[in-house]
Amino acid sequence: MKFRVLVNMVLVAGLALPFAGQAWAGKDDKKAxxxxxxxxxxxxxxxxxxxxxxxKATFKGKTYYFCSLDEKKEFEKTPEKFVGTDKDKKKK
Ligand SMILES: [Zn+2]
Structure with a gap:
């Protein structure tokens, strides 16, 4: 019986810990x-x-996302420089 209480405590603690939450979210992210x-x-x-x-900024009806406001501004100055037709081909 003591064991069961312990298991419950671990479960509750696991759910409450933000770290555990992040671990789960990380798993979900990969799937999603x-x-x-x-x-x-x-x-x-x-x-x-x-x-x-x-x-974010919209260009030709498509929304683009940026890690910083500076880069958004940079993009808005010359969007075609970043999303030109040659970059539409998916290559990494
Ligand atoms: Zn960036």
Missing amino acids: DQKAAKEAVDPVCGMTVDPATAE
């Missing part, structure tokens, strides 16, 4: 990544950014 785009690539520096928190 394949279904829906939960991440976006900053066209200026190529960094992966979170659309929920990133700076």
